[in-house]
Amino acid sequence: MLPQRLKILRKQNNWTQLVTATKLNIPRGTYAHYEIGKRQPDYGTLSNIADLYNVSIDYLIGRTDNCTPIGQVKKTKGIDEQINDLLKQLEENTTLNNSSLDEETKRILIKMLNTTKEIVQNTNKRNNNRFI
Known part of the structure; x- marks a missing residue:
């Protein structure tokens, strides 16, 4: 083989x-x-x-027909990375997913995403401290 x-x-x-x-x-x-x-x-x-x-x-x-190396996993973005991507998109554009955003809606979404990001970070800290 x-x-x-x-x-x-x-x-x-x-x-x-x-x-x-x-x-x-x-x-x-x-x-x-x-x-x-x-x-x-x-x-x-x-x-x-x-x-x-x-x-x-x-x-x-020839032990497998799957040519992907063992341990090579496609890295997916974590929630915090996805939130950062959305924040960047909001800050740079006046649209989100092809929908126009007025300034007030944009401000609310940014605030909401930042709050969500804080919650994710605090949850991660709490979970990491459990194993220390």
Whole structure:
């Protein structure tokens, strides 16, 4: 499985064997032997290959068809970050989601979001103090 996956990943990146080997800091012939199955990379090289292609080692060796590296989770914004984004949008624009805002409505929304942000921060502090 490893030889096929190496070849597929290399071609997806439009790299030659020489370019790939250079990126891995190994001889081209060594990399070529990995692709045809004559040699197996050591653990360090296998890890470097996984990092280079941003895939998991399990994917490279055929234990899974999911190429996403283990532990790589798409980071989502927390509530406080989302509130900051809304505050920034309100402060920079006179519209929110394509709706016009008069100054009074804008002021009320900013005040409400700031209050909500304080509540979130205080809740986070309380929760963090529970485990200290």
